[in-house]
Every structure is written in structure tokens, then in C-alpha cells.
Amino acid sequence: MNATERTIIEQFGYWRDAQGLDLGSASLEPGVPIVVIGCGTSYYLAQTIAVSFVSHGLEAIAVPGGEWNLRPESYVPIQKRIQVLALSRSGETTETIAAARRSLGRGERVIGITCEPGSSLTTACTACIAIPTHPEEDIVMTTSASLMLLVGLKLSQHGSGLTVSGVNHAQSMLERARLKLDALVQDRTHFVYLGGGALYGVAQEGALKLMEMSLSYSQAYHPLEYRHGPIALVDQATLVVMLYQPQTLQEETALVNELRSKGAAVIGVGGPGDLSLELNEPDPALRGLIALPTLQWLGERVAQSKGLNTREPRHLTKVVMLS
Ligand code: F1P
Numbered sequence: 001m002n003a004t005e006r007t008i009i010e011q012f013g014y015w016r017d018a019q020g021l022d023l024g025s026a027s028l029e030p031g032v033p034i035v036v037i038g039c040g041t042s043y044y045l046a047q048t049i050a051v052s053f054v055s056h057g058l059e060a061i062a063v064p065g066g067e068w069n070l071r072p073e074s075y076v077p078i079q080k081r082i083q084v085l086a087l088s089r090s091g092e093t094t095e096t097i098a099a100a101r102r103s104l105g106r107g108e109r110v111i112g113i114t115c116e117p118g119s120s121l122t123t124a125c126t127a128c129i130a131i132p133t134h135p136e137e138d139i140v141m142t143t144s145a146s147l148m149l150l151v152g153l154k155l156s157q158h159g160s161g162l163t164v165s166g167v168n169h170a171q172s173m174l175e176r177a178r179l180k181l182d183a184l185v186q187d188r189t190h191f192v193y194l195g196g197g198a199l200y201g202v203a204q205e206g207a208l209k210l211m212e213m214s215l216s217y218s219q220a221y222h223p224l225e226y227r228h229g230p231i232a233l234v235d236q237a238t239l240v241v242m243l244y245q246p247q248t249l250q251e252e253t254a255l256v257n258e259l260r261s262k263g264a265a266v267i268g269v270g271g272p273g274d275l276s277l278e279l280n281e282p283d284p285a286l287r288g289l290i291a292l293p294t295l296q297w298l299g300e301r302v303a304q305s306k307g308l309n310t311r312e313p314r315h316l317t318k319v320v321m322l323s
Helices: 003-009 012-019 041-055 065-070 094-105 143-156 164-185 198-214 223-227 246-261 284-305
Strands: 034-038 060-064 083-088 109-114 127-130 190-195 218-221 238-243 265-269 275-277
Touching: 003 284, 012 143, 012 164, 034 041, 034 065, 034 094, 041 060, 041 083, 041 143, 041 198, 041 284, 060 065, 065 083, 065 094, 083 094, 083 143, 094 109, 109 143, 143 284, 164 265, 164 275, 164 284, 190 198, 190 223, 190 284, 198 218, 198 238, 198 284, 218 223, 223 246, 238 246, 238 284, 246 265, 265 284
Parallel strands: 034 060, 034 083, 083 109, 109 127, 190 218, 190 238, 238 265, 265 275
Antiparallel strands: none
């Protein structure tokens, strides 16, 4: 087993520890709209977390760190009172740190989530939650992505979030996927991730993971958007990951049937597909968290099928710092 595989498979112990984390000092102010920021993986997690806040009654929006730093007025009306939740594994990403500092400078409350206790983010926040990740994790975010999503969702769900059985479920989904994924990825070169609402951020994170790890072009869409143009690309080389929601199972199944009739192979997370992975968690954002390790594993397997080492993805560095 290589180091990336270990960071995917061994992550559940870290999840269990994170469940017990006391978020007391990092609480958000009730009733004040939240801007969730981050870059790359951390931005996609921010999207799912923002939707979860909205689902639990709070106004929230996800904005890329660079955008929040350069043009906050494009996302929130000037003078509106807001608070910020900033995500960064490294706690050093230039745009996220600059955006957090600017928010602090405007008098906004800034809560940070990072995996690096001594990082710059901890000094750019009102309060910061630091949650160390798997020591073998390198450029590609695996355990850390799940941990930051787990903590962000816990904040959005008033301290509750993923249950013990949810962690077990994520682990058993990954175990099942490990037995089945290799057969499905054979001869597939076009990768599509579909998820709506809270699952759109997770779909984007799945697509990013696969792109970084396997140097394959991948796309993420809201499910029903896929019919409006991108479906033209579907053929026998297409592999689709459909992140189902129980409330929209019918519409999403109809789409999957259409994609399969055009040659796509489908991994159905929580619904039908060539590989159907059971998912009985009702909360959409938690469904995404449960599915995340399986999506990470998919990236690793496609990389291995192309003979690529996911410790050294082309052009990437562990921390993106702009001079
Ligand atoms: C996240 C990020 C990742 C990318 C790479 C470098 O930064 O840009 O999206 O895959 O691993 O880091 P952060 O969470 O450290 O701010």
C-alpha cells in the first residue's frame, strides 16, 4: 500500500477523534450571515458547508479566498454585517490569509479551520480550530479534506454533525468501493461528477481530486444541468459519479438511465448505477462527507491505472503561496 492509500484508508480514526472536538471558543454569532472562504479543495468544502448552514436556518455563501480578498463587494452588499469562516489545511495559502486579515480589519468576526496549529491563519482569525491531519499526507488533501468538512458541518449543525454510525458507514462504503472500482475505471477517460445542493461542493471536490491525482480532465455539474450541453460528450469512455439525494432520486435516476443508454458507466452513491453504493444518511451534506473517502480512492485508482504517483502531481505544491 502506498502513502496516499494509507491516508485514505486510515482516516477514520482521525474522524472519530474530531467528533469529540470542543468547538466552544470558535462559535459563530447567531443570526449573522456567514461567508465561508477557502481555495481549491478548501473552497469546495466551503460550498458544502455554506449550503449546510443555509439548510440549518442561517444565511451563508461560499466565496473563493482570492475573490473575497479582491472584491468582497461582488458577493455581499457593502455595509452588510457578516462573519467569516476561513478554511485552509496549511493555514498559509496567500489568498485565504489575506482575505481573513482584511475581514478582521473591517471588524468582521473570523473563525478559522486548519490542520496546522502554528500557521498564519491562527493569527488572522478571531478564533481558530486546529485539527492535525494524517502525518503522511502530502500535496493531495485526503484525511485533511474530510476532517475540515466534518468540523465545518459540525459548526453548521449546531455542534451535532456526523454520528458514530456515519463514520462506520463511510468506512464500509470505502471498503466496498475498493473491491469494485478497478473494473469500472478500465478504458474510461472522461470523468463526470454530479451532485445537487450540498452535494455540488463534494462533486467538485471529487472532480478536483481525480484531476490532481490522475491528470485526467474531469467536470462537476448540478445533475439536471448536465442535460443542457455537456451531455454531448458522453460515450463509452465516460464514467459518471452520481451523488444522489433521496428527495430527488426519481429525477436523478432518470438522468442516470439516459447517461447509461449513451454508453456511460455510473457509480451511484445512494442510488442506482453500474455500481450502486448504499447510503442511508438523510442529511445531504453528511452524505457528501460519507462519500468523500470513496471519491479520494477513485482518484488514486485512476492514477495507478495510468502509472502515476499521486505523491508528485504535476505542477502542484503542497502550499500555494503567491509572491
Ligand atoms: C488548498 C490547496 C489544495 C491543493 C493543494 C494545495 O490549500 O490549494 O486545494 O490541492 O494541495 O493546497 P489550503 O487548504 O492549504 O489553503
